[in-house]
Each structure stands twice: as C-alpha cells, then as structure tokens.
Amino acid sequence: MPSNQIPLAEAPAEPTETRHVHAALTRTSTGKEDLRELESGLDSLQSDADRKHRIDWSRVLLPIAALVVLVLAWQFYVSLGVKRRDLVPGPMDVVTQMGVLWNEGKLQEAVWTSMQRGLVGFVISVAIATPVGLLLAQVAPLRRAFGPLISGLQVLPSVAWVPAAIIWFGLTDATVYFVVFMGAIPSIINGLISGVDQIPPQYRRVGTVLGASRLEMALQIILPAALPGYLGGLKQGWAFSWRSLMAAEIIAVGGTIGFGLGSLLDQGRILSDMTVVMSAILLILAVGILIELLVFAPIEKRLLRSRGLLSGSTR
Amino acid sequence: MPVVLEHLGKRFGDGAPVLDDVNANIGKGEFVALLGASGCGKSTLLNIMAGLEAPTSGALEVPSDGAAFMFQDAALFPWLTARENIELALKLRGVGKAERKAKAQDLLELVHLGAAGDKRPHELSGGMRQRVALARSLAQDRQLLLMDEPFAALDAITRDLLHDELERIWKETGRTIVFVTHNVREAVRLGQRVLLLSSRPGRVVQEWDVTEEHRTDAGLAGQLTGVITARLREEIRRHAK
Numbered sequence: 001m002p003s004n005q006i007p008l009a010e011a012p013a014e015p016t017e018t019r020h021v022h023a024a025l026t027r028t029s030t031g032k033e034d035l036r037e038l039e040s041g042l043d044s045l046q047s048d049a050d051r052k053h054r055i056d057w058s059r060v061l062l063p064i065a066a067l068v069v070l071v072l073a074w075q076f077y078v079s080l081g082v083k084r085r086d087l088v089p090g091p092m093d094v095v096t097q098m099g100v101l102w103n104e105g106k107l108q109e110a111v112w113t114s115m116q117r118g119l120v121g122f123v124i125s126v127a128i129a130t131p132v133g134l135l136l137a138q139v140a141p142l143r144r145a146f147g148p149l150i151s152g153l154q155v156l157p158s159v160a161w162v163p164a165a166i167i168w169f170g171l172t173d174a175t176v177y178f179v180v181f182m183g184a185i186p187s188i189i190n191g192l193i194s195g196v197d198q199i200p201p202q203y204r205r206v207g208t209v210l211g212a213s214r215l216e217m218a219l220q221i222i223l224p225a226a227l228p229g230y231l232g233g234l235k236q237g238w239a240f241s242w243r244s245l246m247a248a249e250i251i252a253v254g255g256t257i258g259f260g261l262g263s264l265l266d267q268g269r270i271l272s273d274m275t276v277v278m279s280a281i282l283l284i285l286a287v288g289i290l291i292e293l294l295v296f297a298p299i300e301k302r303l304l305r306s307r308g309l310l311s312g313s314t315r
Numbered sequence: 316m317p318v319v320l321e322h323l324g325k326r327f328g329d330g331a332p333v334l335d336d337v338n339a340n341i342g343k344g345e346f347v348a349l350l351g352a353s354g355c356g357k358s359t360l361l362n363i364m365a366g367l368e369a370p371t372s373g374a375l376e377v378p379s380d381g382a383a384f385m386f387q388d389a390a391l392f393p394w395l396t397a398r399e400n401i402e403l404a405l406k407l408r409g410v411g412k413a414e415r416k417a418k419a420q421d422l423l424e425l426v427h428l429g430a431a432g433d434k435r436p437h438e439l440s441g442g443m444r445q446r447v448a449l450a451r452s453l454a455q456d457r458q459l460l461l462m463d464e465p466f467a468a469l470d471a472i473t474r475d476l477l478h479d480e481l482e483r484i485w486k487e488t489g490r491t492i493v494f495v496t497h498n499v500r501e502a503v504r505l506g507q508r509v510l511l512l513s514s515r516p517g518r519v520v521q522e523w524d525v526t527e528e529h530r531t532d533a534g535l536a537g538q539l540t541g542v543i544t545a546r547l548r549e550e551i552r553r554h555a556k
Binding site: 036038039040042047202203205206207208209210212224225 | 365367382383390394404408428431436437438439441442451455479
C-alpha cells in the first residue's frame with residue numbers, strides 16, 4: 001500500500017523507530033505466551049456462557065390440561081344425550097370397563113402380547129432395514145434399481161399383505177410378524193436413505209481427505225451424519241409396525257395367534273360392546289403415546305441438542 | 316520437491332478450461348500462497364493436488380501419502396466433540412487407541428484449545444472451530460498441508476491472531492503449506508512465495524518472493540502488496556467488457 005511508504009520518506013531522522021512502530025501495526029509481533037493469552041481472551045468473548053437446563057413444567061402441565069379439556073368435552077357431549085348411551089359411552093363407562101378387563105386379566109394380557117410383538121417385530125425390522133438402507137444409499141445402481149420399489153412398498157398399506165400371509169403361514173405368529181415387517185422395513189429404509197441424502201457433501205469430502213475406506217466412510221461418517229433422518233425413519237417405522245400389528249390382529253383371529261389389543265378390539269365389535277371397543281382404541285393410542293414420550297422423544301431431543309439444532313425450536 | 320505441477324490443465328465437460336498450463340514447483344517446508352480473483356480455479360487446483368479431482372491434462376507430482384486438507388468452513392463433524400473430531404482423523408490414519416488420546420490432547424494444546432476438547436462444534440466460536448480443523452489436518456500427519464481460504468469467513472481480529480498462530484505452527488512442524496487466498500495482504504503476510512493465478516483459464520502468471528526483509532519492514536511489505544494488487548487488478552481488468 002502506497003500510504004505506508006510516506007512516513008519512511010518523511011521521517012529520515014529516526015527511520016528505525018518509525019519502522020518499528022509500523023511493523024508492530026501490521027504484524028502483531030506477539031510472543032508465544034502473549035498469543036495464548038490473547039486467544040483464550042477472544043475465545044471466552046466469542047463463546048456463550050453455559051446455560052443450565054431446568055425442568056420446564058409447562059411441558060408436563062400443558063398436555064395434561066389438554067387431556068382434561070378433551071375428556072370434559074367428551075363427558076359434556078354424552079350428557080347432552082344426543083346418542084344412545086350404549087352407542088356413545090361416557091368416559092366413566094369406559095374407565096369402569098377397563099377396570100373389569102383389568103380384573104379379568106385380559107387388559108394386561110392384550111397390552112403385553114401386542115407390545116411384545118410390536119417391539120420384537122420392530123427390532124428385527126431395524127436389524128434388517130439398516131444394512132439394506134445403507135447399501136442402497138451408498139451404491140448408486142442398487143438404489144436406482146430398488147429405490148422405486150421400496151418407496152412403493154411404503155405406500156402400499158401393509159394390511160394388504162394379511163390375506164397372503166394367512167394363506168402362507170396360517171393363523172400363527174408368523175403371519176403377524178410378516179405383516180409388521182412389510183410395514184416397518186420399507187419405512188425405515190426410506191428414512192435412512194433420505195437421511196443420507198441430506199448429508200452436506202462436505203462431510204464426504206472430509207472423509208475422503210482423512211483417508212476413510214468405503215466401510216469406514218459408511219460407519220464412521222455417513223451413518224452418524226444421517227442419524228437425525230434415520231431416527232425419523234425409525235419413528236415412522238415404529239408407527240407403521242404398530243399400525244400393521246393392530247390391523248393383523250383385528251383380521252387374523254384364532255389359531256395359535258395370541259390375544260392382543262387388536263383381538264380385544266375385534267372381540268368388542270363381535271359383542272357389540274362399545275365400552276370394550278373404546279377401551280381397546282384408547283389403549284392402542286396410549287401405548288403409541290407412551291413409546292413416543294418415553295423412547296423417541298428423549299433420544300431425539302438429546303440428538304438435536306448435541307448438534308446444536310434445538311435452539312429456537314418449539315419442542 | 317514435494318509438489319511439481321507440469322502443464323496442468325482441467326476442464327469440466329465441454330466447457331472452457333478452468334486451469335490451463337499451470338506450472339509450479341513447491342519445495343519441502345515451503346509456505347506458498349496461491350493468490351487469485353474469484354473464478355481462477357484456485358480451489359480446483361487445490362482439489363487436484365489433494366487427489367479429490369483428476370486433471371484433464373498435464374502431470375503432477377505430490378507426496379505418495381497424499382495431503383492434509385483444510386476447508387474454508389471448518390467442516391467439523393457436529394456429532395463429535397472437538398477432541399473426537401481430531402481422534403477420528405488419527406483413527407482413520409490407523410493410530411492405536413491409547414496413542415490417539417495422548418496425540419489428540421497434544422494437538423489441542425498446540426492450537427491452544429487444551430481446555431475446550433470436550434465441547435461440540437456448535438459450542439465453539441468460528442475461530443476456535445477453525446483451530447480444531449487445523450489440529451485435525453495436522454493429525455493427518457502429512458508433509459503437505461493444503462489450505463483453501465481457511466480464514467476467509469472469520470472476523471478481522473480472529474484472522475490476525477490465526478495468522479500468527481499458523482505461522483508459529485508452520486515453524487514448529489516444518490510442514491509444506493499451500494495456502495489459497497484472494498486476499499493480497501494475507502498472501503504477503505503468510506507466504507514465503509506468492510503465486511498469482513490468472514482467471515479463466517487459471518494459470519500462474521507471476522510470482523514474488525517474500526523475503527525476511529518484508530517480514531520485518533512494514534514499508535517494504537506494503538510496497539510489495541501494492542505491486543501484487545496492481546498486477547491482480549490488471550488480470551481482473553482483462554475480463555472487462
């Protein structure tokens with residue numbers, strides 16, 4: 001820069017002095033310790049102070065309040081007496097019926113049977129879908145060949161497999177599991193693939209530069225980077241397997257198939273007992289909500305927080 | 316010579332060449348600043364040296380073990396802490412588990428982040444992230460370190476500090492560094508040699524040595540910066556319509 005030359009020309013009396021001053025201006029002539037101190041000062045200026053995480057009671061109280069409002073509205077509608085009581089039972093009727101089912105041991109049996117099946121089916125689906133999804137996401141010809149089919153399978157309601165499964169496997173647990181797999185696996189594969197698609201290309205370049213092999217790239221970089229999308233796929237996979245399971249249990253009754261929530265629902269229909277039907281529906285809903293609240297929500301929250309994706313969200 | 320570029324050319328598809336007849340020699344332990352305006356193919360040239368892209372013509376010689384690379388954005392993995400990011404680089408290089416831990420701590424100390432190792436990237440400031448990225452590229456333990464405008468996105472105070480930091484680490488580790496920048500002052504500040512790339516197609520049109528006198532004499536450095544800026548503008552003006 002020309003302006004830097006001017007002082008040199010104008011101050012010939014003490015050139016070294018002038019030079020020194022200007023040198024210090026352009027080149028921060030810092031010593032080692034000085035640099036360390038400067039940097040740590042700048043670091044603390046530029047980093048946020050640690051925030052504490054406190055329990056936010058509105059998270060607990062607001063959903064409970066919403067539930068209370070809904071139940072009150074239900075009771076209000078029933079007390080208007082628009083429909084016959086045996087067609088639209090009130091909340092208390094349903095609670096009473098649940099108590100009866102509990103004392104008979106039917107409620108516990110149904111919930112336990114269904115949840116066990118749902119979880120086992122889901123875990124096996126994850127074990128199958130994860131490697132398949134990674135392979136499809138990483139190998140372009142495979143993806144092009146099977147991608148549309150997998151997407152199609154996700155659209156196909158897995159209930160459609162129930163008749164086929166009954167013919168193949170009879171009224172056994174195999175029928176139920178088959179339907180669960182057909183529901184959950186494509187959905188988890190798709191979630192994983194879309195998670196992989198959303199990885200910033202920079203991560204792969206870093207992996208290449210760091211010398212990652214294909215397998216290392218898949219396990220150390222692609223899979224963790226795709227985790228938010230993968231978790232979304234898992235959530236959806238669980239939802240699909242739970243739904244498929246209910247559908248299978250409602251349609252396939254008898255044989256060696258145990259007594260699940262779907263079976264309870266179907267039994268209520270046969271007996272034309274609306275309180276049993278409502279109990280079963282509410283239990284199916286409750287299990288779904290419980291799994292979301294106790295399993296997926298904490299995992300998701302932790303995942304997003306650790307990546308700094310939670311600030312500003314309404315979660 | 317760790318890096319020799321001979322008549323290197325690169326074009327994407329049928330388009331105009333991005334690089335054309337690039338020639339350069341870079342000696343061991345040298346700090347070379349690669350300067351050019353936008354669209355001169357600086358990053359492409361760096362990618363070719365890193366083996367991320369192949370040249371379409373000419374030949375190049377790079378160390379057989381490849382090169383370490385530092386990107387403009389830190390490109391740290393957000394699911395790992397600062398320390399784990401560095402450890403991953405060591406792991407992918409094949410360093411054993413026990414050694415990884417000690418090495419990662421040494422590298423964190425080297426970039427003055429010994430206490431911040433357990434923070435996640437999003438908890439670090441831009442300058443800190445870039446230092447972790449520097450530590451990670453040093454963890455690769457390659458003689459050649461390629462840097463693609465690593466400080467371009469930082470504020471001026473942090474950038475000044477990181478210049479000092481990089482110079483210190485370069486002297487301590489004896490790496491060969493190719494530093495891409497579009498900032499003339501940064502090039503003169505850091506490089507022992509400044510190579511100017513023309514734009515469309517990219518070609519080394521002129522080079523300057525930055526001597527020890529330039530380092531101690533701000534006037535001389537300013538003069539050189541002026542000369543290089545003038546030449547760079549001349550290059551840019553050629554593209555005026």
